[in-house]
Every structure is written in structure tokens, then in C-alpha cells.
Amino acid sequence: MTSVEHPRIVPGSVEERRYQTAMVQGCLRNNTLVILPTGLGKTVVAVRVAAEYLSTGKVLILAPTKPLVDQHRGSFSRTLVDAKIGEMNGNMKPETRAGIVDSCDVVVSTPQSVANDLEAGRYGLEGFSLIIYDEAHRGVGNYAYVRVARFCPKGARCIGMTASPGSDTSKIEEVCINLHLRRIDIRSDEDPDVSPYIHYTYVNRIEVNIPQDIQDTTALLRSMLDHFVSEMVSLNLIRPGWQISTSYMLTVGQGLQARLTRGEKTAIVYRGLALHSICIKLLHAIGLAETQGMTPLRVYLEKIEAEADQKEGGRSSREIVRRPEYVGVRTIVDRTNVEHPKVSRVLSLVSRTIDGGSGSKVIVFAQYRDTCEMLTRKLASVPGARVGMLVGQSNGGLRQRDQVALLDGFRRGEYNVIVSTSVGEEGLDVSSTDAVVFYEPVSSEIRTIQRRGRTGRKNDGEVYVLVAKGTLDEVLERNSAEKERAMRDRLERLSEELSRGSSPVVRKNQTRLDGY
Numbered sequence: 001m002t003s004v005e006h007p008r009i010v011p012g013s014v015e016e017r018r019y020q021t022a023m024v025q026g027c028l029r030n031n032t033l034v035i036l037p038t039g040l041g042k043t044v045v046a047v048r049v050a051a052e053y054l055s056t057g058k059v060l061i062l063a064p065t066k067p068l069v070d071q072h073r074g075s076f077s078r079t080l081v082d083a084k085i086g087e088m089n090g091n092m093k094p095e096t097r098a099g100i101v102d103s104c105d106v107v108v109s110t111p112q113s114v115a116n117d118l119e120a121g122r123y124g125l126e127g128f129s130l131i132i133y134d135e136a137h138r139g140v141g142n143y144a145y146v147r148v149a150r151f152c153p154k155g156a157r158c159i160g161m162t163a164s165p166g167s168d169t170s171k172i173e174e175v176c177i178n179l180h181l182r183r184i185d186i187r188s189d190e191d192p193d194v195s196p197y198i199h200y201t202y203v204n205r206i207e208v209n210i211p212q213d214i215q216d217t218t219a220l221l222r223s224m225l226d227h228f229v230s231e232m233v234s235l236n237l238i239r240p241g242w243q244i245s246t247s248y249m250l251t252v253g254q255g256l257q258a259r260l261t262r263g264e265k266t267a268i269v270y271r272g273l274a275l276h277s278i279c280i281k282l283l284h285a286i287g288l289a290e291t292q293g294m295t296p297l298r299v300y301l302e303k304i305e306a307e308a309d310q311k312e313g314g315r316s317s318r319e320i321v322r323r324p325e326y327v328g329v330r331t332i333v334d335r336t337n338v339e340h341p342k343v344s345r346v347l348s349l350v351s352r353t354i355d356g357g358s359g360s361k362v363i364v365f366a367q368y369r370d371t372c373e374m375l376t377r378k379l380a381s382v383p384g385a386r387v388g389m390l391v392g393q394s395n396g397g398l399r400q401r402d403q404v405a406l407l408d409g410f411r412r413g414e415y416n417v418i419v420s421t422s423v424g425e426e427g428l429d430v431s432s433t434d435a436v437v438f439y440e441p442v443s444s445e446i447r448t449i450q451r452r453g454r455t456g457r458k459n460d461g462e463v464y465v466l467v468a469k470g471t472l473d474e475v476l477e478r479n480s481a482e483k484e485r486a487m488r489d490r491l492e493r494l495s496e497e498l499s500r501g502s503s504p505v506v507r508k509n510q511t512r513l514d515g516y
Contacts, residue, residue, distance in 0.1 A: 008051035013079050014044055019193040024048045026185050031158040033136060033176055035165055035186040038453025040194060042161040043072065046132050047079045049159060054083060054105060057129025057156075062111045062145060064135050065423075066400030067407060072134065073108045080106065088113055089400075098123045111144035118151045126153050136160030137446065139175045146178045164449040166483075169490045201456035203463045205477075208341040210290060210468055217297070217332050218289050220325040225282040227323070228275050237272045245475075246283045252276055277316040288368070290471035291440045293340030296370040298333050342466045343378060346437055349464050351382045353435045354416050361410065364419045365451050366439040369397070375439070376419045390420040422447065424454070435462040441476040445483035 004014040020041055026032055027049045036042050050059045061076070063069045066089055073087045086104035088097045090113040097114075101107055101123045111133075117123060125131070131152060139145040139160065152158060158180045165172050176184070189198045210218075225244065232238045238252055253276045259269050281304065288297045307317035320326060346364060353362050364379075366372045369391050376389045388406045391397040398406065403423065409415050418424065436455045442448055455461030467473045 004048065006048070006051050008054055008081050008083065009048070010079055010081055014047065017041065017044075017193075017197060019187055019191065020045050020048070022193070023185050023187070024052075026183065027157070027159050028052060030183045031179075031181045033160040033162070033165075033172075033179075033181045033184045035162055035184065037187070037189050038163040038450065039199075039457035040187065040189070040197065042134075042163070043075050046072075046134075046159065046161060047076060049157070050076065050106065050130060050132070051080060053130035053157060054080070058101075058104070058127050059106045059130045059132070060114070060125065060128050061106065061108045061132045062114065062134065062148065063108070064110065064138055065403075066110060067403045068134060069108050069110055070404045071407075076106055076108065090116075094120070094122050111148055115144040115147035118148060124153075125151050125156070128153065128156055130157045130159070133158070133160045133179055135162055136175055136179060136181075137162045137165045137171075139179045140171055149179050152180060163453055164446040164487075166446050166487060169493070172490075199456045199458065200460045201452060201463055202460070203452070203465065205465050205467060206345055207467050207469050208345060210471065211338045211341065213332055213336045213338045214289050214294065214340065217294075217329055218286050220329045220332075221282055221286045221289065224320065224323050224325045225279060225286070228278050228282070228319075232272065232275050232279070235268050235272060235275075237268070237275070244279070244283070246280065246287075249276060249279050249283065253280070274316055274319075278319055281316060281320060287472050291340075291468050291473050292366075292368060292371045293343060293374070294333055294336055294338060295374045296368055299370045301330065301333060340468075342439060342468065343375070345464075345466055346375060346439065347378060347382055349435065349437055350379055350385060350417055353462070354382075354384050359413060359416075360434040361413075361416045362418075362435045362437065363424065363433050363454050364417065364437040364439060365424065366419065366421065367442065369395075369421055371439060372419045372421055379417055379419065382417075385417050386415045387417045387419065388415040390418050390424045392421060392423045433457070433461065434459070435464065438463070438465040441465055441467060441473055441480055443476040443479040443483070445480055445487055448480045448484065 002016040003012045004016050005011070023032075023034055023036070023045050027034065027045065034042060034045055036045070046061065050061075053059060061072050063072055069087055069089065073085055076083070077085050083105045084103065085106040085108065086100035088100050088107060088109035090110060092100075092113070094117060097109075097117055118125070125148075131148070133139060133145050136145070139149070149158070160175065160179050160181050165175070172184075175181070187194050189195065229238070229244055232252075233240045237256070238244075238248075242248065253273070256269055256272045256276060260273070285297060285300060285304075288300055304317045304320055307314040308321045350362050350364070354360050364375060366375060372389055372391060376387055379385050379387045388410065389398075390403060390406055393399055406415070406418070410418055433455045436451060438451060442451070452463050455463060465477070467477055
């Protein structure tokens with residue numbers, strides 16, 4: 001292995017890769033959005049650019065979560081020579097953060113605390129020569145990245161990094177404008193200078209059939225949904241025969257809220273809002289039954305019943321539990337011992353991957369925390385499985401420092417299975433994962449790419465996507481695939497437009513996105 005030689009980089013710590021060198025050189029010339037598949041070294045590009053700019057000023061690295069901040073601090077600490085590196089977050093006192101900014105050469109932080117400090121005038125960015133935005137696709141609207149960028153000093157270099165910019169061209173342009181990025185540099189795993197470093201990821205689609213008890217339950221839930229939808233049709237709130245989905249109902253709800261905001265405080269609008277709430281809850285219950293299983297559905301029904309018992313509020317839940325079909329739903333849910341067939345598939349896939357004690361590791365992604373908790377309990381019975389659960393902070397979840405500790409334990413081998421919600425999808429370095437299991441497809445192309453990217457880094461990896469036949473799973477799977485194709489096509493067109501200078505953003509280099 002040929003190593004990068006630089007006075008600010010620890011000898012032998014960074015492998016010389018031609019495509020990374022080309023990207024570094026581009027970043028040194030222009031503010032750049034770096035789009036590079038997961039596992040191909042966005043952080044290495046950032047470290048090498050930082051090594052160049054430390055001679056002219058400080059470096060600020062922003063990442064959206066505490067675990068990512070901790071990860072970057074470790075990477076930069078292991079790689080840079082003679083650089084004092086400080087880590088900041090919102091749990092620190094403002095004066096502590098100001099002291100870190102004053103005393104450190106490299107500052108790694110979550111963006112919210114920096115944005116708040118800048119807006120309060122606690123310190124400025126005048127001493128910074130380089131600002132790096134990790135997961136830069138977040139830089140839209142009034143996200144904290146955008147707020148920080150408003151304070152970027154003239155002449156400072158700005159770099160954005162992402163593996164999954166999304167399929168919306170206008171949002172990609174918005175990111176570039178908001179973060180002062182003047183060019184886009186793209187690599188895919190099929191580029192000739194990248195392909196030697198690629199490990200193949202095998203994507204396996206596993207289709208399962210829904211058991212009869214779940215079919216009977218969803219039939220009753222759909223009967224309830226039809227009743228309330230019919231009332232909405234009779235009130236001219238939705239069109240007859242329209243395909244009812246959560247996204248459609250959310251659009252209907254936005255329209256009703258807009259009417260209310262305009263002062264249309266009529267009985268029809270108020271009834272429409274109540275019916276909208278009922279339909280959203282029933283659609284969620286149907287989705288849980290079909291794609292998650294009876295245990296998550298049971299937990300959700302208990303929440304609905306608790307809401308129905310409240311004197312204030314809970315009207316929509318009371319209407320649900322008073323429907324005659326609800327008794328039938330509850331009867332089936334209470335009596336059945338049937339698990340969703342996905343559960344046994346997860347247990348089998350995990351057992352097969354870790355069998356033999358070879359050090360293999362697995363991440364299981366699930367959309368809902370209740371499903372994660374259920375799978376964590378079930379997986380504890382798999383011989384040889386050392387299971388950890390990675391969830392967000394809300395509602396008694398894991399604090400960010402506990403998330404960091406769990407991921408450290410996974411890297412060290414204390415855990416060989418992690419069951420995770422979306423908190424584990426973005427950016428986290430779990431390079432030795434042998435397999436990733438999607439308990440369900442997700443419609444977001446960004447989340448799909450990020451989930452897949454947790455494996456296939458140092459060796460070939462396996463991805464297993466569980467799909468319940470004839471359910472919402474198939475819709476989400478199709479949506480994600482279409483959005484990925486659109487992302488490739490739109491980025492290719494945007495690349496061509498930007499290379500001609502037909503946009504405020506100017507780019508060079510790659511135009512193909514095959515492999516994303």
C-alpha cells in the first residue's frame with residue numbers, strides 16, 4: 001500500500017488512492033460538493049483537505065449527530081499531526097464552546113450549537129480557513145448548516161460531503177447555494193479509478209406471505225377505514241374512488257388546515273379534521289399489521305385505547321374503539337400467537353451470518369422502535385448472538401453518548417448484532433458489517449442508499465430486503481427504486497448543466513452516477 005505523504009498527516013495512516021487525490025485537488029481549487037458512495041473515503045478526502053488548510057487557519061467540521069461528531073474527532077485525531085482537536089455539542093456551556101473555538105486548531109461539532117453561538121455573537125468564524133459539512137444534503141430550508149453558512153468568512157474554503165444527495169434537483173442546487181458550493185465532484189463505484197477499491201454488495205429480495213390471522217385483522221381495519229372514508233366523500237372532502245394512502249391523506253389534512261387558517265371554521269372543516277385523524281391512525285394500524293406484525297400492532301392499539309380513555313382529546317381514538325369491527329380486531333390480536341413471517345426470516349438470516357463464531361456482524365434495520373424492541377428480544381435467543389439496540393433519544397431512548405458507546409462496542413466485537421431504527425442509517429462507520437437486513441423497504445432513496453452502505457466496505461457484503469407480498473412494502477420498494485433511478489438521471493443532467501455554467505453552481509468532472 002502506498003501511503004499519503006504530508007507533514008500534517010501521520011505517516012502510513014492514509015492510503016494513497018488516485019480518485020481521492022483528484023477530489024482533494026478539486027476541493028483545494030473550489031468550494032465543492034463531494035458525492036462519493038459510502039465506504040469510499042469521504043472522511044479521508046476531508047482530512048487531506050484539512051491538512052492543507054491548517055497552515056492558514058482553523059478547521060470547522062460539522063456533523064448532524066453526536067455519534068458522527070465523535071467518529072470524526074477520532075478519525076482526525078488519529079490522522080493529523082500537531083493539531084489540537086476539540087469536540088463541541090449542545091450539552092456544553094456556551095463559554096466552554098467559546099473556549100474550544102479559541103484554543104483548538106480543529107473543531108468538530110453538531111451544527112445547532114454553533115449556529116446558536118454565532119447568532120448570539122459568542123464567537124465568530126473569522127479565524128477559520130475551512131468549513132466541512134458532513135451529510136451536506138441536509139443543508140436546505142433553515143437547517144443549522146444554512147444558519148452557520150451565513151457567517152462563513154470571505155475567502156474560507158467550504159466543502160460538503162454526502163453519499164446520497166437525493167433525486168430532487170432543486171434541493172441539490174439549494175444545498176450548493178446555501179453552503180456556498182461552486183462545483184460538484186461525483187464518483188461512482190464503476191469509475192475506473194474507484195473500481196479497484198470496491199467490494200460487491202449482493203442485494204437479496206426475500207418475499208413473505210401474510211398469515212391468515214393478519215389478513216383477517218387488516219380486512220376488519222380496512223372495513224373501518226372504508227366507513228370513515230365514505231363519510232369524507234359524502235362531505236366532498238375527498239374524491240370518490242381515489243386511492244387512499246397515508247401520503248394522500250396527509251395532503252387532504254394540509255388542505256383542511258389551510259381552510260381553517262383562512263378562517264373557514266365550519267362544522268364540515270372540523271369534522272373533516274377529525275375524520276382525517278381517524279383515517280391516518282387506521283392506515284398506520286394496517287401498515288403495522290401487514291409489514292411489522294401483531295406485536296407492534298398490539299402495542300399501537302393499546303396506545304389508541306389509552307387515548308380513548310382520556311377526558312380531554314382522544315376523540316378520534318374513541319370513534320375507532322367504538323366501531324363494531326374493532327371488537328373483532330382486538331379478539332384476533334389477543335388470541336393469536338402468530339408472528340409475522342419476517343421475524344423467523346430475520347432470526348434465520350442472523351443465525352446463518354454469525355454461525356461459527358467467525359467474527360461476522362449484522363445490522364438489522366426496522367422502521368419502528370416497537371419492532372426493534374421485539375426483534376431485540378427475539379434475537380437474544382439466537383445462539384452466539386450478542387445483541388444491542390440502537391434507537392434515538394426521544395421517549396426514553398438512548399442518549400447520544402450511549403449510542404456512541406454501543407457503536408464502539410459493536411466495532412470491538414462486544415456486540416455482533418445491532419437492531420437499529422433510522423438513527424443508525426446516516427454516516428456511521430461500521431466498516432466490518434457483513435450483512436444488513438431491511439425488516440421493511442423504505443421509500444426514501446437516501447435512506448435506502450445509507451442502509452445498504454453499512455455493509456460491503458472492507459469485504460463483500462450481503463443485503464437482505466424483506467417484503468410482505470401484496471402490502472405497503474411493495475409500494476415503498478417500488479418508490480425507492482424509482483427515486484434512485486431519478487437521482488442518477490437528474491444528477492447527470494445537473495452535472496451537464498453546471499459544467500456549461502447554466503447555473504449559479506459550476507462543476508467539473510464526472511457525469512455518470514451508475515452504481516448509486
